[in-house]
Amino acid sequence: MHLAQFNIGRMAYELDDPRMADFNRGIDMLNSIAERSDGFVWKYETAFGGVVPEEVDGDPRILVNLTVWDSVDSLRFYVWNTLHKHFVTRRADWFTPMDEAHLVMWWVPEGHRPDLAEALAKLEHLRQNGESEDAFGWNAVSKA
DSSP states (O other): OEEEEEEEESSSOOOTGGGHHHHHHHHHHHHHHHHHHHHHEEEEOBBBBBBBBBOOOTTEEEEEEEEEEHHHHHHHHHHSSTTHHHHHHHHHHHHEESSSSSSEEEEEOTOOOHHHHOOOHHHHHHHHHHOSSEEESHHHHHHH
């Protein structure tokens, strides 16, 4: 099995606002680091490439990120031991706080590429039911 990861963020400003410049300059680099990382399998992309605006929860300022990794450890290393960690620490510079869960993970068969509808359903499942084998967050995998 592989690990699917989906997270969303509500931009504090429009993507072309100068206050988003550092985010915009770094996102392609982050995606490149992810794609070269051990354990990276796949990334959801559109014509926008690595920055994927999608209307989620009726909000047009949402950016989405959907990836598949070969293990929790591979994803964990990328998130906390690469330049990505710097972006996590600066999240408040570019994104507004969200009242509901904004990250979900779940297991998928090798070769499966989840679509946005599946990812949104998993996020909603987590929001409605809490962590389970079907949809979980960092807390569940840190206990493993």
